[in-house]
Amino acid sequence: MALTAEALPAELRRVIVQLARTPRLLVACDYDGTLAPIVADPTQAKPLPESVHALRSLAALPATTTAVIAGRAGRVLATVAGRPAVAPRGGPHGSEFDVGFVHGLEPEATQLRTELQIAVQDIVRGRTGVTLEAKPASVAVHVRRAEQEVADAVLDAVRNGPAQWDGVQVTEGKAVVELAVVQTDKGNALDALRHQVGATAAVFLGDDVTDEKAFARLQGPDLGIKVGDGESLAGHRINSTTDVATVLAFLMEERRTWLYGEQAPPIERLTMLSNERNIALVTPDARVTWMCHPGPDSAAVFADLLGGTAAGHFSIRPHAVGNGGQRSPLPLGQRYVPNTMTVETRWSRLLVTDYLAHGTDSHRTDLVRVINGSTTVSVEFAPRPEFGQVPVRITPEAGGLRVQGTSEPMVLHSPGVQWEITSDGMHQSAKAVIELTEGDPVVLEMRGGTEDLTPTDEPVRRAEAEAYWSEWMKTLSLPEVERDLVARSALTLRGLVHSDTGAIMAAATTSLPEEIGGVRNWDYRYCWLRDGAMTAQALVTLGSNAEAESFLDWLHRVLESVPGPERLHPLYSLQGTGLGPEAVIDSLPGYAGSRPVRVGNLADQQVQLDVFGPVVELIAHLAQATGIVRDNDWELVTAMADAVGKRWFEPDHGIWEERDAPRHHVYSKVMCWVTLDRAIKIAEAYGREIEEGWIPLRDQIAEDVVKNGWHPDVQAFTTAYEGSDLDAASLYVGLSGLIDPSDERFRATVTAIEAELRSGSTVYRYRRDDGLPGDEGGFHLCAAWLIEAYLLTGRRTEAEELFQQIVDTAGPTGLLSEEYDPIAERSLGNHPQAYSHLGLIRCAQLLSA
Numbered sequence: 001m002a003l004t005a006e007a008l009p010a011e012l013r014r015v016i017v018q019l020a021r022t023p024r025l026l027v028a029c030d031y032d033g034t035l036a037p038i039v040a041d042p043t044q045a046k047p048l049p050e051s052v053h054a055l056r057s058l059a060a061l062p063a064t065t066t067a068v069i070a071g072r073a074g075r076v077l078a079t080v081a082g083r084p085a086v087a088p089r090g091g092p093h094g095s096e097f098d099v100g101f102v103h104g105l106e107p108e109a110t111q112l113r114t115e116l117q118i119a120v121q122d123i124v125r126g127r128t129g130v131t132l133e134a135k136p137a138s139v140a141v142h143v144r145r146a147e148q149e150v151a152d153a154v155l156d157a158v159r160n161g162p163a164q165w166d167g168v169q170v171t172e173g174k175a176v177v178e179l180a181v182v183q184t185d186k187g188n189a190l191d192a193l194r195h196q197v198g199a200t201a202a203v204f205l206g207d208d209v210t211d212e213k214a215f216a217r218l219q220g221p222d223l224g225i226k227v228g229d230g231e232s233l234a235g236h237r238i239n240s241t242t243d244v245a246t247v248l249a250f251l252m253e254e255r256r257t258w259l260y261g262e263q264a265p266p267i268e269r270l271t272m273l274s275n276e277r278n279i280a281l282v283t284p285d286a287r288v289t290w291m292c293h294p295g296p297d298s299a300a301v302f303a304d305l306l307g308g309t310a311a312g313h314f315s316i317r318p319h320a321v322g323n324g325g326q327r328s329p330l331p332l333g334q335r336y337v338p339n340t341m342t343v344e345t346r347w348s349r350l351l352v353t354d355y356l357a358h359g360t361d362s363h364r365t366d367l368v369r370v371i372n373g374s375t376t377v378s379v380e381f382a383p384r385p386e387f388g389q390v391p392v393r394i395t396p397e398a399g400g401l402r403v404q405g406t407s408e409p410m411v412l413h414s415p416g417v418q419w420e421i422t423s424d425g426m427h428q429s430a431k432a433v434i435e436l437t438e439g440d441p442v443v444l445e446m447r448g449g450t451e452d453l454t455p456t457d458e459p460v461r462r463a464e465a466e467a468y469w470s471e472w473m474k475t476l477s478l479p480e481v482e483r484d485l486v487a488r489s490a491l492t493l494r495g496l497v498h499s500d501t502g503a504i505m506a507a508a509t510t511s512l513p514e515e516i517g518g519v520r521n522w523d524y525r526y527c528w529l530r531d532g533a534m535t536a537q538a539l540v541t542l543g544s545n546a547e548a549e550s551f552l553d554w555l556h557r558v559l560e561s562v563p564g565p566e567r568l569h570p571l572y573s574l575q576g577t578g579l580g581p582e583a584v585i586d587s588l589p590g591y592a593g594s595r596p597v598r599v600g601n602l603a604d605q606q607v608q609l610d611v612f613g614p615v616v617e618l619i620a621h622l623a624q625a626t627g628i629v630r631d632n633d634w635e636l637v638t639a640m641a642d643a644v645g646k647r648w649f650e651p652d653h654g655i656w657e658e659r660d661a662p663r664h665h666v667y668s669k670v671m672c673w674v675t676l677d678r679a680i681k682i683a684e685a686y687g688r689e690i691e692e693g694w695i696p697l698r699d700q701i702a703e704d705v706v707k708n709g710w711h712p713d714v715q716a717f718t719t720a721y722e723g724s725d726l727d728a729a730s731l732y733v734g735l736s737g738l739i740d741p742s743d744e745r746f747r748a749t750v751t752a753i754e755a756e757l758r759s760g761s762t763v764y765r766y767r768r769d770d771g772l773p774g775d776e777g778g779f780h781l782c783a784a785w786l787i788e789a790y791l792l793t794g795r796r797t798e799a800e801e802l803f804q805q806i807v808d809t810a811g812p813t814g815l816l817s818e819e820y821d822p823i824a825e826r827s828l829g830n831h832p833q834a835y836s837h838l839g840l841i842r843c844a845q846l847l848s849a
């Protein structure tokens, strides 16, 4: 049987598409007349195989529960619905869904059921065509095959006899009457199921009068579908069991697509726009797939990256005639305009230029899209503020569109464009088909945080935006090795700077997965003390100090909000405040089905005692670059040293923020040593006072690391004092200078880490069980550390080879995500990530020296 969704009413199709996107879906159906065509002998009713297949496929999807709620024995129905663990049994109109229910019948109910069966047997005895169906908590009398006269007589006898008994619940259906010994109906069953699985929406399909009790319980986003004629509370109607199969198959396809992602673009191919106040990501075919507002750590307006087009996007593409505009040619290529953050995507006869404007008021983001060419283009503007959780209305006005739905004003300046407004039931989108004329570009400006639809001079805005970046680039000293890629890395790091506050984001995204389909999906849109300091340091080494100064000023302000420096959290919001609780946005299915999508980061509550080291190391580099130590910065140095004195001996969660019990991490202790060592060196070089106790404490920590971190059996410095597992971060024993890189123990550690943690082009952080399910890729930053370790131990050829392998993993526009899977050969994790770019810069500098 060929099932085509086009056969269904358009409105029903629309509602099914909407329902398929609910976080936790319950799909429940009646059996006879819904899954199975009605036949004379109820024992011979067979469900349509297409419906069974669709139900089972639905049951196999995550966050999806199927159930058959019908007046049949549970064991029959369980085989239809799929996964027995979650598929409820049928039974007397749903009452058997609870495993163990029958055993749980009160003795009186069991007695009553036995008496019912005897009484009904007496009524039906000798009546041709009448069958009795005994079930665990009920007895049903079917008269479908009886002569009308016989049927009427039997039903009358039942109605006037046992149906009148105390404690008996009567449910009448088409040519069936059922007497149950428990108070239940399909509505109760549906409610109980919904509660049991925490469904955020349910669909129920049924044909009989008994199904009305289930339809009556539907509400909100739920969907009720009546099969066939007759009055009904259901909102939608279809004709036959064949239509049921079509509905189920369509729902299954829609849900699978939503759950697993619609052709998620490879992570490394995503390109970042930035104006140092906000960020957007563009796919290789010019779809704005990620953008938050008002800031980059706010809720998303476009979350297509984590939820498909329904989660919000802004697309421009060649118009494909006669194909519903669904398939348009792939672009010829995408690139950054050199030394800027302007992105160009090119097709034959079409060029789309994207950038975020500079010089706007704070809280305002202007995304500018310039369309040039001599072809016809399709544009779709589908903003979904607050991660799509508020309904959106779009109103055309002179000069553009107004987006309504949130307290944040938003407009699309689009003079001359004729828009068609469509709706998916909750949100509106604007679509346009535009005929382009060569030399007459169409400019679209999405402006967040303003109602201003007045025209601007686009070429001037673009020149300003590009000059902002290119002027800055002129101030840098770039290494010879991989000069262009380093330039792009520098721009990327600078693009992650939030210039209003001085904070630096660890990465532009949340929840790009460390494993496709996995749960290791974290929010990196915040400022980590460690990542921020390392990023600022990389920029100082390239000749740009302003980011470091602003970052340190930001940290100063943060410090004022804590009782003492030793109580600093590992990360803060860009504004320098504490993070709210980590939460899940369960309306988003995640990148390629990788759930959950998280916002916030529980790591902010961890103890990470390494964070003081990178801050003082940054101040040391800044001092070297500027020739002075600002008083404020010296205060930070003494605060960090003070913090180390108070806590260095404690176990912590370490650099990798493992959600596990604290340990005495070697890397954290090394960074405590770095804090004091660099503090002492800064004081010596710039005439500051070395506080009493710093030098002995530095030496004490070094001794402690060498004594407890070195594991003779493993012949390596291990992850932590406890255990013998390895960690790439322990390379810092030599990279930091705590022990001399020529020390045999460092060489041995490099060899051990290479053997255990390197896999082809990448280096894993560790291989131990960290208490979380699933896997992850290798870390670019760890590969960068191994390259540095190779160089320090005289292994230049290996260093060059591994460096080339990292370079090869960069996307076509030169961006790196956090991780790389060397088996699947794909990038993983948040993107672009500062760690990876700063690692690449460091290696290029070392290899150029």
Ligand SMILES: O=P(O)(O)OC[C@H]1O[C@H](O[C@H]2O[C@H](CO)[C@@H](O)[C@H](O)[C@H]2O)[C@H](O)[C@@H](O)[C@@H]1O
Residues within 6 Å of the ligand: 506, 507, 514, 520, 522, 523, 524, 528, 530, 531, 601, 602, 603, 655, 656, 657, 658, 659, 770, 772, 776, 835
């Ligand atoms: O083992 P995982 O699945 O990676 O989870 C552990 C933590 O990972 C995340 O931390 C990483 O990102 C930080 C920002 O770049 C970085 O400072 C840290 O070194 C990385 O390990 C995440 O932020 C945490 O919530 C997870 O607990």
